[in-house]
Amino acid sequence: MALDADAVVAELAARGLRLTRQRRAVVDAVAASRSCLSPLDVFQQARASCPDLGLTTVYRTLELLDEIGALRRIHGPSGCERLVPASAEHGHSVVCSACGRVTEFTDCDMAVVLAAASRETGYRITGHFLQLSGLCAECGAAPDRGRPARRRAKA
Amino acid sequence: MALDADAVVAELAARGLRLTRQRRAVVDAVAASRSCLSPLDVFQQARASCPDLGLTTVYRTLELLDEIGALRRIHGPSGCERLVPASAEHGHSVVCSACGRVTEFTDCDMAVVLAAASRETGYRITGHFLQLSGLCAECGAAPDRGRPARRRAKA
DNA sequence: CCTGAAAGTGAAAACCGTTTTCAAGAGGAG
DNA sequence: CTCCTCTTGAAAACGGTTTTCACTTTCAGG
Ligand SMILES: [Mn+2]
Ligand SMILES: [Mn+2]
Ligand SMILES: [Zn+2]
Ligand SMILES: [Zn+2]
Numbered sequence: 001m002a003l004d005a006d007a008v009v010a011e012l013a014a015r016g017l018r019l020t021r022q023r024r025a026v027v028d029a030v031a032a033s034r035s036c037l038s039p040l041d042v043f044q045q046a047r048a049s050c051p052d053l054g055l056t057t058v059y060r061t062l063e064l065l066d067e068i069g070a071l072r073r074i075h076g077p078s079g080c081e082r083l084v085p086a087s088a089e090h091g092h093s094v095v096c097s098a099c100g101r102v103t104e105f106t107d108c109d110m111a112v113v114l115a116a117a118s119r120e121t122g123y124r125i126t127g128h129f130l131q132l133s134g135l136c137a138e139c140g141a142a143p144d145r146g147r148p149a150r151r152r153a154k155a
Numbered sequence: 156m157a158l159d160a161d162a163v164v165a166e167l168a169a170r171g172l173r174l175t176r177q178r179r180a181v182v183d184a185v186a187a188s189r190s191c192l193s194p195l196d197v198f199q200q201a202r203a204s205c206p207d208l209g210l211t212t213v214y215r216t217l218e219l220l221d222e223i224g225a226l227r228r229i230h231g232p233s234g235c236e237r238l239v240p241a242s243a244e245h246g247h248s249v250v251c252s253a254c255g256r257v258t259e260f261t262d263c264d265m266a267v268v269l270a271a272a273s274r275e276t277g278y279r280i281t282g283h284f285l286q287l288s289g290l291c292a293e294c295g296a297a298p299d300r301g302r303p304a305r306r307r308a309k310a
Numbered sequence: 311c312c313t314g315a316a317a318g319t320g321a322a323a324a325c326c327g328t329t330t331t332c333a334a335g336a337g338g339a340g
Numbered sequence: 341c342t343c344c345t346c347t348t349g350a351a352a353a354c355g356g357t358t359t360t361c362a363c364t365t366t367c368a369g370g
Contacts, residue, residue, distance in 0.1 A: 020318065039356080054320040059357065060342085075284055080235040094278045103276045112346075113265060114287070120260045120291035123249045129230055129286045132269070137277035164349040175347065194327080201320085214328065236327085 003031045003070040003085040011068045025050035026061040027070075035100040036074045036082035036093075052096040074102065075131055098139035105132075157303035158186045158225040158240040166223045180205035181216040182225075190255040191229045191248075229257065230286055249287040253294035260287075 001007055008027055009019045019027070029124060037045070044062065065071045074082040074093055084093055084102045091104040093127035114125045119126045134140075156162055163182055164174045176181070184200035185192065192200070205302045217238060220226045227238040229248055239248055239257045246259040269280045289295075 016169060016317085018317070020365085022319075039197050052320080056320060056358085057318080060318085063270075075230045075235055080230055085289060092272075092301065094280065096278065097281065103278065105272045105275045107271045107275045108268060109271065112267060113263060113285075116262045116264065117247075117249060117260045117287055118289075121249050121258045123251065123258065123287070123289040124295045125287050125289040127288040129284075130268075131284045132272055132278070132280050133282040133284075133286065134273075134278040134280040140279045144292045171346085173337085173346070178347075207349085211329085211349060212347080214348090 001069045001089070002087050003027065003065070008068065008070060011070075012064075017064070022046075022050055022053050022057045023061045023064070023123070025053055026058055027065070028084060029072055030062075030065070031085050034102065036076070036084045036095070038082060041140050042083070056089065072104075075129075092130045092132065094134060094136075096136035096139055097133050098135055101136045101138075103136065156224045156244070157242050158182065158210045158220070163223065163225060166225075167219075173228070175203055177201075178207050178216045178219070180208055182220065183212055183266075184222070185217075185226055185238060186240050188240065189257065191231070191239045191250070191257050193237060197238065227259075228286075247285045247287065249289060249291075251291035252288050253290055253292055256291045256293075257293065 001011065005019065005024065005027060008023075012019055012023075025046040028041060028049065029042050033041075033045070039058055039062060040055075043053070043055050043064065046058065047053050062071070066073070069089075070086055072084045072086045072091070072093060073080055074084050074095065076082050084104075087104050088106045090108070091106045092108055094103050094105055096102070108130065110128055110130070114128065117123070118125050156166065160174065160179065160182060163178075167178075180201040181197060183204065184197050188196075188200070192214055194217060195210075197217065198201050198208070201213065202208050217226070221228070224244075225241055227241045227246070227248060228235055229239050229250065231237050233305055234283045241260075242259050243261045245263070246261045247263055249258050249260055251257070261286065265283055265285070269283065272278070273280050
């Protein structure tokens, strides 16, 4: 599901829930982001437009958006508690290792790989989690002038 | 790197480290496992053969084995702090959604998918994290008689 | 308008997996 | 044996997440 207010409103309404001022701020903060965010990041961003927002509500809203399928969890080197807006039903993330930008890609034809995996392991494959890393167009084009790589949490 | 005592000894020695009784117990516990383990799981398993083992040492040893490349981190639905022995240089895990068994597969030709992703996003792709889920041969063959699905942490 | 029920909220406390600290315990080299 | 480095476990500290709780908001029904 795409992460925009209208779609979220509809999905929430279907469950008898509301899009409050606070939830709206969280949705907007995640939707506006071009890189992956921690819950604390979301909190700080969202507070700009909703100063009385509480961190508790951020966690609650993120869980809600996750259930709805409006965001994707990113698997980082030290945990997978990073979040990114989902724009398509089925999509995967590509993370730029230089600047941290995250882009979604949907043209994912895994049939060949899945068949090979099935052959090798004997499993019947029903799902896949795929996340790519590399250099975004900007960082790849001017590697020397690129902004310094983001400091990774903990690592 | 394969996760067996000999290989670990060699790798540790190269760093001036030793394979102590405690580390040995941790290595054996991880190596013997057919599904993914939490650090606490490892602790409990390893304690069987080394009762005076401390949880701190388990964490330290797991980090060591991770650096060495002797284990793989698995991305679960509620975090990615699960561990699995690595048997090949480059490999991915397939997790059985019925019984939890984890198998590694190495025949992973992602060239086509990676090219498509690069075309769609403009990134130069340099790495991929792939994890599959499905039914293992045993669970797929007799879905009715399969052991009940494992209870997932938290979820 | 009231009014009651259900949804929603933030601060504070609890929780819990992980990391750090610290003093003690191996154990190999010389 | 002696020195020095590696190693260890208990306990404390840490930090992100979840729970609790008293309070507020929203809204449908009367
Ligand atoms: Mn896909
Ligand atoms: Mn691969
Ligand atoms: Zn970039
Ligand atoms: Zn199975």
